[in-house]
Structures are given as structure tokens and as C-alpha cells.
Amino acid sequence: MTLSSLLAFMLGLLVCQSSLVGARAVTILQERDDNLPARVPYVFPPPGTNAIADDIRQRRVNGTLLALDGVLLNAPLVAQSWNSVADVIRNQNSIPGTMRELFILRIAALNNAAYEWRHEPVGRSEGLTTEQLKAIRFTPVFQSQSARKTLGSELTAALDFVDWNTKSVEVPIHVFNTLRSFLNDTQMVEATATTGFYNFVSRFVEALDVDGKVNTPVPTPE
Numbered sequence: 001m002t003l004s005s006l007l008a009f010m011l012g013l014l015v016c017q018s019s020l021v022g023a024r025a026v027t028i029l030q031e032r033d034d035n036l037p038a039r040v041p042y043v044f045p046p047p048g049t050n051a052i053a054d055d056i057r058q059r060r061v062n063g064t065l066l067a068l069d070g071v072l073l074n075a076p077l078v079a080q081s082w083n084s085v086a087d088v089i090r091n092q093n094s095i096p097g098t099m100r101e102l103f104i105l106r107i108a109a110l111n112n113a114a115y116e117w118r119h120e121p122v123g124r125s126e127g128l129t130t131e132q133l134k135a136i137r138f139t140p141v142f143q144s145q146s147a148r149k150t151l152g153s154e155l156t157a158a159l160d161f162v163d164w165n166t167k168s169v170e171v172p173i174h175v176f177n178t179l180r181s182f183l184n185d186t187q188m189v190e191a192t193a194t195t196g197f198y199n200f201v202s203r204f205v206e207a208l209d210v211d212g213k214v215n216t217p218v219p220t221p222e
């Protein structure tokens with residue numbers, strides 16, 4: 001191989017690599033929620049330029065940063081610690097997946113956080129039915145017993161728990177103990193961390209108007 005052909009080969013590699021990065025960046029732009037503004041500018045560092053953003057990409061479906069991530073990355077250490085807590089709660093949690101998603105979606109409904117309702121497809125993939133999603137969306141607060149036929153006793157106990165934790169903060173001991181009859185101590189702590197964290201998420205996305213969703217009604221499951 002002559003020096004000039006070697007140089008040409010290396011140049012070719014460089015061009016190929018940068019066009020790949022370009023294609024990836026375009027994909028990421030297209031899939032980032034609805035691209036509506038928030039109350040702070042979005043910070044989306046290109047792949048390979050910011051270790052925290054790259055860690056978040058690894059956790060996201062298709063490696064795509066969300067509008068939420070673009071808001072968080074204004075404060076990189078907040079984004080980084082949020083990412084590790086969210087990973088534990090989403091991926092290293094031993095409570096049933098249906099219960100985890102019921103907690104998240106119920107908080108979205110109670111706190112009018114349309115952005116957080118993006119979990120509906122996750123809830124479906126964990127096994128929540130359309131009727132159950134409707135019960136989570138529309139059962140009046142503190143009326144969980146009226147949804148028992150649709151949810152069954154375990155998810156009804158979970159609905160009651162998340163209602164109290166979200167709307168009253170204090171959880172009466174009988175509400176705690178009813179959920180406790182389905183979960184062990186590890187899981188009670190995980191359940192409470194899940195409801196606490198997703199209340200944090202709802203307050204964060206609403207105050208910063210992530211993806212411009214503050215005035216969007218929470219969707220109706222169909």
C-alpha cells in the first residue's frame with residue numbers, strides 16, 4: 001500500500017464515521033417526543049461528546065434522548081443522579097411490572113402530568129388492559145374500591161396506596177398494611193420509592209413544562 005493510498009483509505013474511514021454520526025443525530029432529532037419547547041432551552045450534546053448524556057442514551061429505547069433529558073441536562077449532576085435512580089426503579093425493581101406502571105400512570109392522572117402518561121405503552125407491555133388503564137385514568141381519588149372488579153385485589157391495594165401517598169402524603173396504616181399483604185419489606189420500600197420518585201417526576205415535568213405539555217389533557221386510553 002503506497003502512502004497516498006493509505007491516506008485515502010484513512011480519509012475514507014473518517015468521512016464514513018462522520019456521516020454515521022450525522023445519520024444518528026438526525027434519527028435522534030426525529031424521535032424526540034413532539035419537539036415542543038420547555039421553559040428552559042433543551043441541552044442535547046451530540047453522541048460521544050458528553051459522558052452523562054451518553055449514559056442516559058444507553059438507558060433509553062433506541063438510544064434517543066427525550067425532551068425530559070434535554071431539560072435535565074441543563075444541570076448535569078441532577079441528570080446523572082436522576083438517571084441512576086430511574087434505572088433502579090424501572091429496571092432493578094422486584095414489584096410486579098403492572099403495579100409499577102399503575103403507580104406511574106396514576107400519578108400522571110392525579111397530577112395532570114400529560115407528559116408522564118407517555119408510560120401507557122409500557123403499562124400495556126407489562127400487561128395492563130385497556131379497561132384497567134381506564135380505571136387508573138378515571139377512578140376518582142380515594143375511591144379505589146370502585147375499581148376492584150377491573151383491577152383485582154392486589155392492584156386495588158396499590159391504587160389506594162398511591163392515591164394516599166400522592167394526594168395526602170400521609171398513608172393511613174390500614175392502607176399500608178393492605179398493600180403489605182401482597183409485598184415483602186424490600187418491595188414495600190421499592191413501591192414507596194417508585195411512588196415518591198414519580199411524584200418528583202410529575203412536579204418536575206409540570207414546573208418546567210417539559211415538551212410543552214402543561215396544558216395538554218392526560219390522554220384517554222382506547
Ligand SMILES: *[C@@H]1O[C@H](CO)[C@@H](O)[C@H](O)[C@H]1NC(C)=O
Binds near residue numbers: 031061062064
Ligand atoms: C425504535 O426504533 C424502531 C425501529 O426503527 C421503531 O419501530 C420504534 O418505534 C422505535 N421506538 C421508539 C420508542 O422510538
Ligand SMILES: *[C@@H]1O[C@H](CO)[C@@H](O)[C@H](O)[C@H]1NC(C)=O
Binds near residue numbers: 094184185186187
Ligand atoms: C421480596 O420479594 C422479592 C421478589 O420475589 C425478592 O426478590 C426479595 O429478595 C424479597 N425480599 C425479602 C426481604 O424477602
